[in-house]
Amino acid sequence: MEYRKLGASGMFVPALTLGTATFYPPEMNDRTGTTDAAQSRRIIDVCLDHGLTMFDSATSYGRGHSELFLGEAIKGRRDKVIISTKAGMPSGEGPMRIGLSRQNLTTAIETSLTRLHTDYIDVFQLHCFDSLTPVEETLSTLDDFVRQGKIRYVGVSNFAGWQLMKSLAVAERHNLPRYVIQQVYYSLIGRDFELDLMPLGVDQGVSAAIWSPLGWGRLTGKLRRGQPVPEGSRLLKTQADAPPIDPERLFKVIDCLERVAAQVGKSIPQVALNWLLQRPTVATVIIGARNEKQLLDNLGAVGWSLSREQVAMLDAASTVYPLYPQWHQRRYTLDRNPSPVPTDVRDWFPQAGQDTY
Ligand SMILES: NC(=O)c1ccc[n+]([C@@H]2O[C@H](COP(=O)([O-])OP(=O)(O)OC[C@H]3O[C@@H](n4cnc5c(N)ncnc54)[C@H](OP(=O)(O)O)[C@@H]3O)[C@@H](O)[C@H]2O)c1
Numbered sequence: 001m002e003y004r005k006l007g008a009s010g011m012f013v014p015a016l017t018l019g020t021a022t023f024y025p026p027e028m029n030d031r032t033g034t035t036d037a038a039q040s041r042r043i044i045d046v047c048l049d050h051g052l053t054m055f056d057s058a059t060s061y062g063r064g065h066s067e068l069f070l071g072e073a074i075k076g077r078r079d080k081v082i083i084s085t086k087a088g089m090p091s092g093e094g095p096m097r098i099g100l101s102r103q104n105l106t107t108a109i110e111t112s113l114t115r116l117h118t119d120y121i122d123v124f125q126l127h128c129f130d131s132l133t134p135v136e137e138t139l140s141t142l143d144d145f146v147r148q149g150k151i152r153y154v155g156v157s158n159f160a161g162w163q164l165m166k167s168l169a170v171a172e173r174h175n176l177p178r179y180v181i182q183q184v185y186y187s188l189i190g191r192d193f194e195l196d197l198m199p200l201g202v203d204q205g206v207s208a209a210i211w212s213p214l215g216w217g218r219l220t221g222k223l224r225r226g227q228p229v230p231e232g233s234r235l236l237k238t239q240a241d242a243p244p245i246d247p248e249r250l251f252k253v254i255d256c257l258e259r260v261a262a263q264v265g266k267s268i269p270q271v272a273l274n275w276l277l278q279r280p281t282v283a284t285v286i287i288g289a290r291n292e293k294q295l296l297d298n299l300g301a302v303g304w305s306l307s308r309e310q311v312a313m314l315d316a317a318s319t320v321y322p323l324y325p326q327w328h329q330r331r332y333t334l335d336r337n338p339s340p341v342p343t344d345v346r347d348w349f350p351q352a353g354q355d356t357y
Contacts, residue, residue: 001051002302004283006123007180008205011153013082013123015277015302017054017209018047018295019286022234023069024062034062035290040069043295048080050299056183056209056286057116058086058127059108067115078118084209085112086157086183088127100130100138109145125155125183129163139167139176146177155181157211161196168204181207181283187215188253188272188318190243195326198281207283213276214269214288216242218250221258221268225251234290249318256317260310266300273301275314 003012023040035043044055055074057066067085074081087108090098097104113119124145126138145151154177156164164182171178182201186193186208193208201208214220217235229236257268264271276285289295306314322330 001053004207006153006283007201007207008178009153009180011122011180013209013284014052014054015284016052016273016299017056017084017284017286018043018052019211019288020055020057020066020070021061022288022290023057024065028062028065035069037069037072039291041073043289043292044070044073046292046295047299048077052299053080054082054084054123054284056084056086056211057112058089059091059112060086060089060127064091064111064115067112071116071118075117082122083116083118084123084125084183085116085121086125086127087112088130100126100133102137102141105138105141109150113150120149121151123153123155123181124151125157125181126159128158129156129160135167135170136174136176139171139174143176153180155179155183155206155209157183158185159197161200164197164200164206165204168206179206181209183209183211183286185212185243186210186276186279186282187213187243188219188257188275188314189215189245189250191318191320194279194320195323198279201281206281208279208281210276210282210285212243212288213273213285215245215250215272217288218242218245219254219257219268219272221254221261223250223254234288253314253318256313260306260313263310264304264306266304267297269294269298270301271306271310271314273298274304274306275311277301278305278311 002015004015006013020040022035024034026034026036028034055070057070059067087105088100091108109121109124112121142151142154146154156167156179159182164179167179170176182197184193184197198208200206217233222230222233229239235242257271261268261271273285273287276282287298289298
């Protein structure tokens with residue numbers, strides 16, 4: 001397994017992480033395709049056999065069962081795994097179990113440590129921004145946990161660019177922990193990340209961990225034009241929570257993925273994941289697998305690379321028309337005032353008149 005440096009830190013993480021959002025008992029409401037304790041353990045064993053050592057959870061996943069199953073499965077081999085977990089999304093009833101206050105974060109982190117049977121979390125992320133809690137309060141709470149050795153690296157998830165940049169500035173001003181990772185939604189059918197958060201990551205040394213890399217299970221080869229969403233799939237049960245898409249664009253991307261997959265002799269998920277692994281700032285792609293077969297397929301996304309031409313085909317099929325001020329900066333500013341964003345990132349945005357209307 002390839003390892004990649006985590007932002008402006010000395011930490012290295014595997015190019016693939018296993019997402020554990022589906023780890024919970026089947027008797028609970030089956031919204032995301034449950035993976036029970038025994039299957040979770042088996043999946044974690046297979047990951048470790050293949051050098052995938054990083055596991056992503058959250059206090060909210062499976063109402064705590066994701067961390068519980070993960071904690072059970074790694075007992076006796078804590079030193080072989082990298083634990084990533086998150087807090088801030090609702091993890092219980094009432095206003096005390098949500099957000100980034102000292103109150104909620106302290107409870108959440110201590111609870112995670114207990115569930116995971118560990119005395120430290122390798123990578124701790126804020127699951128979402130909390131506009132009601134001062135950034136200083138959140139950062140000073142994280143600072144206390146870092147100083148106690150209970151958290152090693154910190155990051156965010158689902159922050160807007162200004163929220164992340166403000167947090168980095170406050171951290172610098174008060175000598176508080178600096179975020180080195182942002183967990184973001186990014187896929188061939190969701191490239192908004194490229195507009196602001198990716199350039200910020202390049203400039204500030206914040207790596208990306210990619211969530212829902214197959215677009216919430218849409219880039220798997222199972223979706224067909226004019227056909228119903230497959231029975232029993234996670235997507236069917238959770239469409240209301242899935243990232244929004246333009247169906248026309250989705251099938252343009254799927255058609256292109258099929259062509260590229262046939263050229264390279266790989267599966268559609270493998271091609272979609274490999275494309276992500278080639279994007280700037282991406283340190284790790286968080287794969288979701290309902291079972292061992294899917295996991296083994298997704299593990300085949302590493303160890304090879306799409307050619308420049310194949311990447312260009314996928315870029316073209318998935319291009320997003322740039323928003324303001326990106327189109328303005330691209331047209332008038334970047335050439336005079338070179339951006340830290342690599343040239344090829346700028347090239348992803350179509351030139352005026354080049355795109356279709
Ligand atoms: N930070 C956040 O806010 C956030 C949000 C969401 C997720 N996450 C993290 O990201 C992880 C992954 O998210 P995700 O599960 O939505 O990822 P995804 O890769 O977009 O979708 C995974 C789903 O696609 C299907 N699938 C996966 N591999 C396949 C294969 N090789 N062949 C056929 N079908 C395949 C499975 O569903 P079916 O078999 O049912 O089709 C699987 O559950 C989560 O576990 C969590 O750790 C974080």
